[in-house]
Amino acid sequence: MENQSNQQLIQKLLNCALTCERCAASCLQEEDVAMMAKCISLDRDCSDICFQAARLLQRDSVIARQYLLLCEEICRLCAEECSKHHEEHCIQCAQACRECADACHANHQPIDQD
Amino acid sequence: MENQSNQQLIQKLLNCALTCERCAASCLQEEDVAMMAKCISLDRDCSDICFQAARLLQRDSVIARQYLLLCEEICRLCAEECSKHHEEHCIQCAQACRECADACHANHQPIDQD
């Protein structure tokens, strides 16, 4: 994936965040909610972090590109969990998370971990 | 304005929120930042509240439609302030805030104020 424009990246982040919100709300309506508990938790974290990433990029924050590293991490975790379930909202969420993770991967800057 | 679908309303809210983020960041780059101080404050509140409204709607929150009342209020205040300035980012922001305020107005539910 090539380096994307900010606007394309922001749209991927918002799409992922909205899909996670929808997935969490739908998981809470499922008959076997217990099976969805981990999915609900990850959806929430992923939504929070992707919305925040979109905002940092839109305001040209100095930390925005490093933030994408975290964003990629939570998107991968959320995609992995959602892909274990066969509900339509989980399938869509896994797809949105994977696309967002790839976009974050292609655009992030390293963080000094010392 | 007719009652809109959730998805149209969410797009208006996100558009307004992103425009406010951009306007605040651009105001901070202006030569006469002091003249923009009130605009920066309102942009920030408006962005925070519109993003939150979009999330509440997307997760079908019981409070979402009442939240739009607050959202309309901050959008009107932000539009009024932005319309005092002649920078392109303020003109765009005033327009996005007005459209969002109208959409919120057409879709909100009352709050019990007793």
Add this chain to the structure above:
Amino acid sequence: MENQSNQQLIQKLLNCALTCERCAASCLQEEDVAMMAKCISLDRDCSDICFQAARLLQRDSVIARQYLLLCEEICRLCAEECSKHHEEHCIQCAQACRECADACHANHQPIDQD
């Protein structure tokens, strides 16, 4: 309840928000998660809205005191739901939400609903 200082009010809001975060996370660990679904949803909304209220107050936002009206509403809904359950985290959450609702009630400003 008397009109409180901003700092006392902010502490009540943060306490309520943190208690809701904890309650939602604990509800997701319960055996019968399905019974907790509504509680989890309300906890999340209440946490989001109380954190936002604290931030608006701390930055002296023009909208802060009107925002407390929404905040009171979600706190009452969350307290009502939590008080139906007998888990320790729900009992604590109901209490924190009621205290926060009362503090919001004593400090809010009206919103024009026309």
Add this chain to the structure above:
Amino acid sequence: MENQSNQQLIQKLLNCALTCERCAASCLQEEDVAMMAKCISLDRDCSDICFQAARLLQRDSVIARQYLLLCEEICRLCAEECSKHHEEHCIQCAQACRECADACHANHQPIDQD
């Protein structure tokens, strides 16, 4: 600094976030706002990220400890900028940011950057 309890860490994060909110609002009231533009931007990012970190910790998120790495980074940047100014709110903010950065540093987990 020793590894701290979650609650101590959360209090440091919230203290830092609130101090940044106050600093940004105060900077916007200064006569020479232009000199404060970078400070206002960093305060905002730092507040957003520290509040989010506190919430992730409180809900025992799987990503919370990695998130602290980002949090440390923005706290250091904000402390560095605030320490260039002599206003009381900037001095307090630099101090809160440094304490928070140190706490994050002592408690974070590494992120895979490949």
